[in-house]
Amino acid sequence: MTQPGKRAHRPSRPSRAHPPRRPATPERPPIDDPARRAALDVLRAVRNDDAYANLVLPKLLRQRKITGRDAALATELAYGTCRAWGLLDEVLAECVDRPLNKVEPVLLDALRLGTYQLLRTRIPAHAAVASTVDLVRADLGPRVTGFANAVLRKVTDRDEAGWLEVIAPARDEDPIGHLAAHTSHPRWIARAFADALGSTGDELADALAADDQRPEVHLAARPGEVTAEELAAMTGGDPAPYSPYGVRLEAGSGDPGDLDAIRERLAGVQDEGSQLCALALTRAPVEGADSRWLDLCAGPGGKAAMLGALAVINGGTLDAVEVAPHRAKLVEQITQGLPVTVHVADGREPGLEGTFDRVLVDAPCTGLGALRRRPEARWRRMPEDVGDLTKIQRELLTSALGLVRPGGVVAYVVCSPHLSETEGVVSSVARATGATVLDARTCFPEDMPGLGDGPHVQLWPHRHGTDAMFCALLRR
Ligand SMILES: C[S@@+](CC[C@H](N)C(=O)[O-])C[C@H]1O[C@@H](n2cnc3c(N)ncnc32)[C@H](O)[C@@H]1O
Numbered sequence: 001m002t003q004p005g006k007r008a009h010r011p012s013r014p015s016r017a018h019p020p021r022r023p024a025t026p027e028r029p030p031i032d033d034p035a036r037r038a039a040l041d042v043l044r045a046v047r048n049d050d051a052y053a054n055l056v057l058p059k060l061l062r063q064r065k066i067t068g069r070d071a072a073l074a075t076e077l078a079y080g081t082c083r084a085w086g087l088l089d090e091v092l093a094e095c096v097d098r099p100l101n102k103v104e105p106v107l108l109d110a111l112r113l114g115t116y117q118l119l120r121t122r123i124p125a126h127a128a129v130a131s132t133v134d135l136v137r138a139d140l141g142p143r144v145t146g147f148a149n150a151v152l153r154k155v156t157d158r159d160e161a162g163w164l165e166v167i168a169p170a171r172d173e174d175p176i177g178h179l180a181a182h183t184s185h186p187r188w189i190a191r192a193f194a195d196a197l198g199s200t201g202d203e204l205a206d207a208l209a210a211d212d213q214r215p216e217v218h219l220a221a222r223p224g225e226v227t228a229e230e231l232a233a234m235t236g237g238d239p240a241p242y243s244p245y246g247v248r249l250e251a252g253s254g255d256p257g258d259l260d261a262i263r264e265r266l267a268g269v270q271d272e273g274s275q276l277c278a279l280a281l282t283r284a285p286v287e288g289a290d291s292r293w294l295d296l297c298a299g300p301g302g303k304a305a306m307l308g309a310l311a312v313i314n315g316g317t318l319d320a321v322e323v324a325p326h327r328a329k330l331v332e333q334i335t336q337g338l339p340v341t342v343h344v345a346d347g348r349e350p351g352l353e354g355t356f357d358r359v360l361v362d363a364p365c366t367g368l369g370a371l372r373r374r375p376e377a378r379w380r381r382m383p384e385d386v387g388d389l390t391k392i393q394r395e396l397l398t399s400a401l402g403l404v405r406p407g408g409v410v411a412y413v414v415c416s417p418h419l420s421e422t423e424g425v426v427s428s429v430a431r432a433t434g435a436t437v438l439d440a441r442t443c444f445p446e447d448m449p450g451l452g453d454g455p456h457v458q459l460w461p462h463r464h465g466t467d468a469m470f471c472a473l474l475r476r
């Protein structure tokens with residue numbers, strides 16, 4: 001995990017944190033605080049083991065039988081602290097008398113958790129400080145409780161807006177850095193969103209703010225098995241606004257894996273934007289044969305399941321390529337009973353016979369379009385990841401254009417709005433291969449607003465309520 005970008009102005013830092021106003025009492029036994037304990041353990045796993053908060057936390061809540069208000073508090077604290085990680089570190093850097101990398105990591109995790117409560121929750125300051133000090137005492141003994149108490153007391157000198165005045169660049173000098181700090185994003189990500197949106201103002205602010213909102217769960221009805229209306233009635237959700245197979249469930253409506261419709265494979269969990277990108281591939285006009293489809297990056301299989309079910313209706317087949325064996329297994333499981341053949345192979349040279357009428361390249365990417373789903377992801381991704389990914393994205397798209405027949409269609413899809421991964425990849429491959437770029441907007445719902453000037457489609461959470469999926473269509 002990284003620190004966010006450079007601050008515009010750093011006030012002089014006190015050589016010591018304020019002395020504690022209420023001395024720590026080392027002999028006091030730690031309070032029983034399952035919610036904060038769980039949140040702290042999640043932060044440690046994220047920092048130490050590169051774990052994903054949204055996978056660790058539910059498991060931990062189940063194991064420890066934490067439910068109800070405690071579960072809600074643990075979720076708010078764990079996810080909120082992960083999202084605000086960079087902001088919290090900037091504030092803590094102002095309140096600690098040494099570089100943060102000289103603070104014991106276990107202690108720093110607790111300070112982040114305490115600072116999050118102080119700046120971004122309505123938990124009373126005394127409770128936020130005391131509960132954090134208790135956690136520190138339980139983990140590290142009494143030797144650093146005074147330090148933790150003093151640092152958190154210093155944090156209480158200002159609220160979040162007050163600290164942002166100290167650490168954020170001025171709006172008129174650096175509008176992107178200003179919004180990045182105010183929405184707790186690394187500056188390079190805010191810059192990438194600004195470039196894709198053509199905005200450094202309100203729309204950029206909305207796009208960044210959407211990453212902090214808890215996403216609804218989207219389901220995809222299995223085509224030919226059940227309609228979106230039937231699925232909505234079975235699950236208590238609402239038919240989605242754009243995908244004919246989509247259903248949206250309210251955020252926090254429980255584990256969708258428990259739904260009968262999912263267990264019986266009548267539906268899968270799939271972002272509505274992903275559904276629309278898979279459907280766009282099937283909607284692009286092709287002349288002549290239309291029965292051999294290929295998914296070149298198939299794991300874990302959400303789009304392969306949808307394409308496989310549509311292939312049944314179409315009287316065709318789908319070949320699904322995935323380089324990672326364990327992910328290929330997931331594709332096999334999710335497409336059981338469908339006319340899908342799974343190959344464990346590198347999509348750049350999959351060694352498949354013949355050509356295909358339609359090919360999907362749902363390429364590995366930075367995932368900057370799904371930050372709302374992965375609380376820590378914005379701080380884990382690095383700008384230098386983009387170069388490695390665009391190389392493989394170009395290679396996979398080039399390979400797809402070699403595997404599709406003349407007149408056939410390739411859909412290039414990434415879950416990112418970063419222009420290097422989107423327009424940059426498509427234009428360089430189209431130039432090198434002579435492929436024709438189609439207007440992808442014509443393969444998305446007619447009434448879908450905010451699709452821009454084309455030819456590609458970029459979806460956004462703040463505009464469409466979907467992940468920020470990108471879709472380009474190319475004809476060989
Ligand atoms: C964005 S995910 C695909 C998501 C999938 N289409 C779905 O809807 O569930 C990208 C996938 O590409 C796989 N991958 C990465 N490099 C690959 C390669 N060279 N050839 C084939 N698959 C690759 C990754 O393992 C990952 O499973």
